[in-house]
Amino acid sequence: MNNVRVRFAPSPTGLFHIGSARTALFNWLYAKHTGGNFILRIEDTDDGRDRKEFLDVLIHGLHWLGLNWDEGPDVGGECGPYFQSQRSDIYQKYIEVLKKSGLSYEKDGALYFKVSHKPQVIHDLIRGNVIREEEKDFVIVRSNGKPVFHLVNVVDDISMRITHIIRGEDHLSNTSKHIELFNAFGVKPPLFAHIPLILKSQGSGKMSKRDTGALIEDYEKNHFIADAVRNYLCLLGWSPKEDREILPLNEIIGLFDIGDVNRNNARFDEKKMSFFNSEYLRALPFGDFYDRALIVLRNSQVAVEKFDTQYVRNVLAICQEKLRSFIELPNFIEYFFVEKITYDREALAKLMAKFDLRTRLREFKLAFELLDIIDETSVENLVHELASNHDVNTGEYIHSVRLAVSGRTVGPSLFGLLRVLGKEVTIGRINSFLFQN
């Protein structure tokens, strides 16, 4: 059986961005789908721009997205080393072959490759056969002795026995050069798959690191759920069909085939990305939600550590279904963790104009104080009873109490909210609201 070997070959010259991430993802998916190997190779041949910091960000980003590699940095493998900066002896051998074959020549201290001036056929799994002819000879070793991208890329794909080259469409024009090199080494080129580019959501051109949503690290910083980001990325240029979009990774692996990838570029959509994130967030088992929420809160101004664990859990439990993203969490639950809350003045004015807010609060407080058990049912019953006794809408009590105890008009269900806050705090906050307003 022909074992699939694919590689992701980034150069650490900049932060890890969404286009690269998707290329890595498609390589990874194809490897998983076929039971092949996914190889990470670092193309650090540009010492002017390569930075260790970028490498760290890249490795971290891949791990965050769950794209583990079978061979590469940290894990090793039989085709190592996996840093091009450590493979010069290998390149040297191949360069000698080219020199002996007479397909190269020196000019201005650099080594050039003689192109054949024949049309090269690129067998592309996504685009079919693409024919392109190289017109000019090109440099393969710089005058400073360093081999260039075209050469090392091909040499490594040969020596690492890569079977499928899945990369961005921006490389399509390079590919005829690469095929010439494969031919020069007497090696049958691998199959290619040039995937479409991700375009920026506004304006023209492909996504660049300056565009919002472009950097993988920003998703992590903003507490996006990696599964959601990955799921969304799968859908940029590929579709599972059957009108489905949100689906578990193992299903995607089963369905994904590189030949099904679209040919046209896709525009990035921040809103849809956020939608995916909120769907995943809501679907999180509470234990996971709690763990993640705690990390977010510890990095925020909310002093959760001063509160009882069970209290924190209770707060989070009633908020999960209401939350759309973790970045909103601190602000969303802040009033559970402060001594003195602040009131939304605008909302206050609005409610006061609508009905007699103070009276409703006093009525509520009187009845609430007599309640033995504070839970969803008891509070709900209480509110309904009050509303019917005083012949007003339940909303008048609900809105008033919510504002008095949380300072705002939005939040989790009031009944759960009061249960979590407890009798004492609820009454305290109503009192202080009445005193202040």
Next chain:
RNA sequence: GCCCUCAUCGUCUAGCGGUUAGGACGUUGGAUUCUCAUUCCAAAAACCGGGGUUCGAUUCCCCGUGGGGGUGCCA
């Protein structure tokens, strides 16, 4: 300029000669709910243009137009 490539609602896409052109995000309206969010219902919204081929083209071919990429001793 030259070379390569792509083209379905605003966006992501399904479609692979005959469909009321489907879904999703977003937008708008409505229902439910204690607010918000959810959920549900509904609406507006697309086959770039022109030639062919064909009984019949969104679908196949050609041209044009538009988009994207490449055109480095960057990768």
